[in-house]
Amino acid sequence: DAKTTQPPSMDCAEGRAANLPCNHSTISGNEYVYWYRQIHSQGPQYIIHGLKNNETNEMASLIITEDRKSSTLILPHATLRDTAVYYCIVSPAGGTSYGKLTFGQGTILTVHP
């Protein structure tokens, strides 16, 4: 599985954009980048995923560099409820690794008033 590197923690002011970076320099051509988050004491929650094009949904935007070696999750208007651990995951390319998400340590995002 491709390894991901994320900063351990970040701060963001409420109402501002939160930009969470992720490095995945060993990603393979057919591996997707997934983002999940875990709010305290809850189960992980899917946010967004992408292959090589930028993606946007109602929760966030995902910007993937052209060489696919890094990506950025953008929460356009962070709220206090966005305080959570954010995980960047590179999915395995199939075979016996179907559905096997490997969670790293993630980034603790703290949104403050």
Next chain:
Amino acid sequence: DTAVSQTPKYLVTQMGNDKSIKCEQNLGHDTMYWYKQDSKKFLKIMFSYNNKELIINETVPNRFSPKSPDKAHLNLHINSLELGDSAVYFCASSQDRGWRETQYFGPGTRLLVL
């Protein structure tokens, strides 16, 4: 409506006991998973079932035995509980077993072994 539910939410038990955790999903998904989150907050996959067939079985002690009576349920039975089994156990489901499938997680079961 709860998409992925787990029971119990909390479980406190003595070392050596046998216990079960139940998981149910009402999303119509074909694949279900069990994850373990330890005290250091690392989340690791344990098992995965697709249409009641075991497809992922990570290096987990034999004391852990998953059972899927139907594709909406995946239960986890743990024999001879040990102190190190204390953790939060999360169940998840996805439409299919493909690596592009989004996984939906339950609220977790907090197991404490004394």
